[in-house]
Amino acid sequence: MTDIATRVYNHDWKIDPIVRSVLDTDFYKLLMGQTIFRRHPGTRVTFGIHNRTSSIRLADIIDIGALREQLDHVRSLSLTRGESTWLRGNMFYGKRQMFSPDYVAWLEGFRFPAYHLEKWDGQYELVFEGPWVETTMWEIPALAIINELRSRAVLKGMGKFELQILYARAMTRVWEKVEFLKTLAPIKIADFGTRRRHGFLWQDWCVQALIEGLGEGFLGTSNCLIAMRREVEATGTNAHELPMVYAALARSDAELAWSPYQVLADWQEDYEGNLRVILPDTFGTAGFLAHAPDWVAQWTGIRIDSKEPVAGGEEAIAWWRARGQDPREKLAIFSDALDVEEVARIHRAFNGRIRMGFGWGTLLTNDFRGLVPNGALDPISIVCKVISANGHAAVKLSDNPTKAMGPPAEIARYKRIFEVGAQEARPALV
Amino acid sequence: MTDIATRVYNHDWKIDPIVRSVLDTDFYKLLMGQTIFRRHPGTRVTFGIHNRTSSIRLADIIDIGALREQLDHVRSLSLTRGESTWLRGNMFYGKRQMFSPDYVAWLEGFRFPAYHLEKWDGQYELVFEGPWVETTMWEIPALAIINELRSRAVLKGMGKFELQILYARAMTRVWEKVEFLKTLAPIKIADFGTRRRHGFLWQDWCVQALIEGLGEGFLGTSNCLIAMRREVEATGTNAHELPMVYAALARSDAELAWSPYQVLADWQEDYEGNLRVILPDTFGTAGFLAHAPDWVAQWTGIRIDSKEPVAGGEEAIAWWRARGQDPREKLAIFSDALDVEEVARIHRAFNGRIRMGFGWGTLLTNDFRGLVPNGALDPISIVCKVISANGHAAVKLSDNPTKAMGPPAEIARYKRIFEVGAQEARPALV
The missing domain is CATH 3.20.140.10 (nicotinate phosphoribosyltransferase)
Known part of the structure; x- marks a missing residue:
């Protein structure tokens, strides 16, 4: 078993990469990726990070240099031989060869595309523009990096035994x-x-x-x-x-x-x-x-x-x-x-x-609620969502108006077309 | 930091020695040892283990072979060069050269003397006979071994994560x-x-x-x-x-x-x-x-x-x-x-x-009270005490009659000579 407390104590090495593998992502990104690869190779989609817990001013907590280092490290990653073998040879959902050879071949050559990072009003504007099949891959590592950098910022001042008890x-x-x-x-x-x-x-x-x-x-x-x-x-x-x-x-x-x-x-x-x-x-x-x-x-x-x-x-x-x-x-x-x-x-x-x-x-x-003062490790509600596709604004309504996103005029149009009536708002906790 | 759970999980290797150093003992044993070495080199003292928590039948819990292995391992130990250097060079209680060169030289040559081990009524009779300056050294390792073997017996059936949570x-x-x-x-x-x-x-x-x-x-x-x-x-x-x-x-x-x-x-x-x-x-x-x-x-x-x-x-x-x-x-x-x-x-x-x-x-x-079913890791009150010196029975009265030990006639004589009146009994928990 890894001694997590020791590792966390060492986090302020020059860089301790948060995401170290193309496969350190959610499986659905590969399933969707294959569908996008087959059917929408030319579509360009912009993704952006949005922190719904606006009271947590991430840009004040996370150093922009550290964030760049982590994002840049992701851009240096490529699928390893063993990872590729696993995708080709493993059984997923009871089925062999879930991923076609051409998609795995594409994934072997894949490198994460450029990102745009700025601070705005205490938050990070982090945007990914490019071919959908590439930008879609940023969702999970970008979120994982921001969440872990926030954890690290809180943990940094703690003693070795405080960490172990945490x-x-x-x-x-x-x-x-x-x-x-x-x-x-x-x-x-x-x-x-x-x-x-x-x-x-x-x-x-x-x-x-x-x-x-x-x-x-x-x-x-x-x-x-x-x-x-x-x-x-x-x-x-x-x-x-x-x-x-x-x-x-x-x-x-x-x-x-x-x-x-x-x-x-x-x-x-x-x-x-x-x-x-x-x-x-x-x-x-x-x-x-x-x-x-x-x-x-x-x-x-x-x-x-x-x-x-x-x-x-x-x-x-x-x-x-x-x-x-x-x-x-x-x-x-x-x-x-x-x-x-x-x-x-x-x-x-x-x-x-x-x-x-x-x-x-x-x-x-990420249930560290109440384990450090001021709930500084309580999880936040942060997402990475589609902003536009081929230049057209993207919209999400969902069943909870708290989670709706998109330009107001487009939201109104979508509500009309999809016949959405009154909705019950529920807080988006995480 | 050592990952204790992993180590405990590996305890049933051929032998994982509990006491690995002559210095894995209490400091007072060396202070008393030096006084004994100087003043009572010819005195023979018998020590014996006594489990005051008689409801815990140690001989049913601890395998006698494992106990022998651990005691035998202690008999293989000798002071290392670094340990000897520490005793000679370190400052203790503000003083350098607390231990005289002849005592340290004796300790360098010291090997733990023989032990006598038997089962009796669910307990171990573990006795050390010989020169006081030698037998006194058994007190702490013998107790530490019995206590840890008991812990290990309880931990043995537990899963890796159960251990980690423990x-x-x-x-x-x-x-x-x-x-x-x-x-x-x-x-x-x-x-x-x-x-x-x-x-x-x-x-x-x-x-x-x-x-x-x-x-x-x-x-x-x-x-x-x-x-x-x-x-x-x-x-x-x-x-x-x-x-x-x-x-x-x-x-x-x-x-x-x-x-x-x-x-x-x-x-x-x-x-x-x-x-x-x-x-x-x-x-x-x-x-x-x-x-x-x-x-x-x-x-x-x-x-x-x-x-x-x-x-x-x-x-x-x-x-x-x-x-x-x-x-x-x-x-x-x-x-x-x-x-x-x-x-x-x-x-x-x-x-x-x-x-x-x-x-x-x-x-x-050793506060694992209540952390496993039936209090199986709750500490017990076990001691290693002087039984006799040069063939004469040893007595302890203390201020708590629960802790008195020695032959009843001798206890009565000591009480008379030391003018001990009524005493308040208090349970000996640990």
């Missing part, structure tokens, strides 16, 4: 959560915590704790590098960026209305089985489900993200029933701001009614 | 105690926990936590090896074995009555300053103080051991006053079954009235 307390907390989750067995949980993790070593420790603690109840990790090293499943499907870009590229209101289904039409040509999981909330779940073609209801499952999860699950069950599907054969993936009490509540609500999977993210890999 | 919780507990002690500053605390430690690595960790956490408030450790490696003070003075042996060798009632003072008369020829600390309770504190010659009252301090500590401190203050001494210049060392609440209580009682030092033992280096 990690002792955090480990005990994770383990007590794992012991609680065991009482809910059978339950299926995956680590979705790469982007907002406290640090790489910490995420790796959390995954190992889940392996030992949950046994069969552990589905895997979204982190490709950790999945490879720990020999567990790499998990994940797709994200809002697909419908957001498809929508931004639509040339008419009719194309815009169809765009979220076009995403699925493309996706099901590329992937099958448990990878056919709808993410319905990009422009409002209700309208998405109401207007969906019947073949969408035949997909394996649904991801409940921005909607209150029990309401979201009930909505999905009602919809499947209305479309002649048996909900007990369907899979619902819950993944929004989960912690164990919330997992237990959702599990109680749907146990025996649908198949469930839980994507446990920030509050698995 | 240590995370134990570390957090120690650190919270240290943080509490800081609130009592200025306070002076030493580690006295070698004999009943959870394990060597754990004691070493605890000492480092005290170094970082207490700063100037940390007096040092009784463990010579850790003092040498961590470059802190080695602490300790003398123990009950000196008056017990001197008393057992007395050839008349008058010699017996004088024997505890003869110990001090010899001691003050060998040691000065803060090493002149009376241990008055071997045959009852009240009688000892009442009959003590005036030069005893001129000593630097007193160790309060088996008596209720506030009562013991008040008794010492009254005695010093009666002998024309200023208690504010005197030192009281408290060392019996201390934990932080007890330290705070004693500190409140005597702050500003006497100088105080605290020898924190078992509940520093």
